[in-house]
Amino acid sequence: MRVQIIGFGIIGKGFAAVLKDKRDVLRQRYGLDIKVVSISDITGTVVNENGVDIQKALQVMEKSGRLIDYPGAVEMGGLEAIEEVDADLVLEFTPSNIKTGEPGLSHMLKAMEHGKHVVTSNKGPLVLKFRTLKDTAAKNNVQFKFEATVGGAVPIINLAKENLSCDEIVAIEGILNGTTNYILTRMHKEERPFEMVLKEAQELGIAETDPSYDIDGIDTASKLVILANSIMGINATYQDVKIQGIRKITPEAIELAKDDGYVIKLIGEVKDSHLEVAPRLVPVTHPLNVEGVLNVALLKTDVAGDITIVGKGAGAIETNSAVLSDIISVWRNGNNRNDGKDYP
Amino acid sequence: MKVSFDLELKDVPGQLLKALEPISGSGGNIISIVHIREELSKRGRVPVKVICEIKNTDALEDILKELEKRDIWVSVDEVKRKKKMTVILIGHVVDTDLRDTIDKINEIRGVMVADLALSMPHPDKESSARMDIEVSGHIIDTVLERLDEIAREKDLVVIKSLEVSD
Ligand SMILES: NC(=O)c1ccc[n+]([C@@H]2O[C@H](COP(=O)([O-])OP(=O)(O)OC[C@H]3O[C@@H](n4cnc5c(N)ncnc54)[C@H](OP(=O)(O)O)[C@@H]3O)[C@@H](O)[C@H]2O)c1
Numbered sequence: 001m002r003v004q005i006i007g008f009g010i011i012g013k014g015f016a017a018v019l020k021d022k023r024d025v026l027r028q029r030y031g032l033d034i035k036v037v038s039i040s041d042i043t044g045t046v047v048n049e050n051g052v053d054i055q056k057a058l059q060v061m062e063k064s065g066r067l068i069d070y071p072g073a074v075e076m077g078g079l080e081a082i083e084e085v086d087a088d089l090v091l092e093f094t095p096s097n098i099k100t101g102e103p104g105l106s107h108m109l110k111a112m113e114h115g116k117h118v119v120t121s122n123k124g125p126l127v128l129k130f131r132t133l134k135d136t137a138a139k140n141n142v143q144f145k146f147e148a149t150v151g152g153a154v155p156i157i158n159l160a161k162e163n164l165s166c167d168e169i170v171a172i173e174g175i176l177n178g179t180t181n182y183i184l185t186r187m188h189k190e191e192r193p194f195e196m197v198l199k200e201a202q203e204l205g206i207a208e209t210d211p212s213y214d215i216d217g218i219d220t221a222s223k224l225v226i227l228a229n230s231i232m233g234i235n236a237t238y239q240d241v242k243i244q245g246i247r248k249i250t251p252e253a254i255e256l257a258k259d260d261g262y263v264i265k266l267i268g269e270v271k272d273s274h275l276e277v278a279p280r281l282v283p284v285t286h287p288l289n290v291e292g293v294l295n296v297a298l299l300k301t302d303v304a305g306d307i308t309i310v311g312k313g314a315g316a317i318e319t320n321s322a323v324l325s326d327i328i329s330v331w332r333n334g335n336n337r338n339d340g341k342d343y344p
Numbered sequence: 345m346k347v348s349f350d351l352e353l354k355d356v357p358g359q360l361l362k363a364l365e366p367i368s369g370s371g372g373n374i375i376s377i378v379h380i381r382e383e384l385s386k387r388g389r390v391p392v393k394v395i396c397e398i399k400n401t402d403a404l405e406d407i408l409k410e411l412e413k414r415d416i417w418v419s420v421d422e423v424k425r426k427k428k429m430t431v432i433l434i435g436h437v438v439d440t441d442l443r444d445t446i447d448k449i450n451e452i453r454g455v456m457v458a459d460l461a462l463s464m465p466h467p468d469k470e471s472s473a474r475m476d477i478e479v480s481g482h483i484i485d486t487v488l489e490r491l492d493e494i495a496r497e498k499d500l501v502v503i504k505s506l507e508v509s510d
Contacts (some may be wrong), residue, residue, distance in 0.1 A: 173506065248501045252463035253434050256474040257503075260430060261463065264503060281430055281505040287508065293432075 006078040007093030008041040016054040018274035044068035045076040061320035101125040121148035145326035153318035155335030156310040167301035171271040179214040216245035217277040224268040352389035352417035366410035370400040435500035454480040
């Protein structure tokens with residue numbers, strides 16, 4: 001399968017690293033041979049129809065941080081690469097933008113219009129234009145997969161859609177942002193004020209210099225929109241989410257919660273078509289009480305009852321577990337296995 | 345549904361069993377039995393209080409009919425389930441009239457602020473209050489809405505519990 005990588009930052013490079021390790025497994029288990037035919041970042045594009053040397057691309061990035069410094073790289077943007085280079089699937093890993101969705105939205109739509117499957121970790125376009133993207137994929141008869149957009153490595157969407165495929169998912173509750181979970185966990189354990197813990201999280205690189213995206217609940221709300229649309233078939237957008245962040249949480253509030261057997265967590269909840277992000281009191285014994293940067297989702301279903309899934313919500317390597325499983329699923333669904341061999 | 349039967353039994357052996365049979369016979373589950381032999385009722389019978397979980401009102405009707413047939417006096421009451429909801433309020437909880445906040449919650453029928461804990465770090469700073477609110481089942485949403493109204497009006501942050509417990 002020929003794939004194009006658009007966006008070669010943390011996740012793009014992480015994909016290259018994981019692919020290097022998993023090539024043999026993919027071949028043996030699934031008969032899947034992934035050939036990266038182009039890589040683009042903001043500086044330019046490397047194209048090779050016989051497969052870009054990803055080891056070398058990683059080395060160039062390590063040295064200069066600019067893909068254009070790869071020998072033979074051209075000043076070609078992502079959109080142009082999608083138009084010009086022959087490929088089966090586009091991996092969209094550019095930064096999330098929930099105001100315009102760009103550049104990811106154009107990349108994804110263009111890829112679909114050119115008959116290319118899309119696998120992405122980029123939330124922005126889905127938060128704004130979920131329906132449009134789904135419809136465009138269907139119209140062009142391509143697959144559109146986005147497990148990595150919610151919960152990083154934690155396979156929430158595929159769990160609901162593949163494994164609980166007969167169940168009705170009636171509600172979802174979860175911690176979908178590792179940064180806020182980290183801050184609240186430390187506030188709980190160390191009884192220190194929000195600003196102080198935030199500052200330390202920023203120094204450790206767990207929180208961004210501009211932390212509002214995480215701590216004001218914007219990131220959780222975005223993920224909730226994707227879950228509501230993809231798992232529960234609710235036609236919701238970002239505007240439909242009621243959002244309260246964690247800036248106003250005080251050590252006294254955490255103490256009062258603690259005295260009564262609760263922890264405070266930033267919870268995203270979809271129930272009865274209502275989407276809400278807010279700090280909530282979670283009983284210490286509750287399955288959603290997970291610590292540190294972990295993410296967790298609880299699916300309430302009609303047949304199976306409650307199902308909870310916990311794991312790493314971000315990370316260059318971890319998130320690519322979701323990306324690879326999406327690629328494998330595209331490969332398997334695409335009936336691209338007519339080589340006579342028997343794969344599990 | 346959970347119901348409590350106040351039975352009056354004749355003071356002869358075998359009466360309690362006779363009274364309980366219709367309940368278990370209808371698939372009911374007996375939770376507790378309080379038998380007070382010393383105090384006789386006005387009618388000179390022995391009062392017994394039986395609390396049990398039964399299927400539905402149909403089952404209740406069957407039980408009552410059967411008890412009547414067996415000449416057992418009975419009065420019955422549905423035991424209203426109270427649920428406990430915990431919330432924490434952050435902001436100028438005291439300055440914005442805590443008494444009024446509590447009254448606004450208690451105003452709703454079937455709702456009561458049962459416990460309050462307050463934490464005030466400094467008179468100028470924001471304080472926090474934790475409330476246990478007792479609610480009967482179906483009006484939880486009304487209480488949540490009222491809390492949101494209060495929070496908007498008084499510029500408080502409301503942290504609701506994830507689950508409402510029995
Ligand atoms: N990091 C995680 O753990 C994680 C987890 C789940 C999901 N995600 C999502 O995955 C996506 C990628 O995240 P990341 O952490 O890898 O971000 P990142 O490190 O900022 O990388 C983004 C990449 O996109 C490139 N880019 C920006 N605009 C472009 C354009 N117009 N055309 C082509 N390339 C362009 C950037 O190039 P330059 O560097 O040259 O600007 C960079 O290579 C984001 O949407 C993020 O929300 C990340």
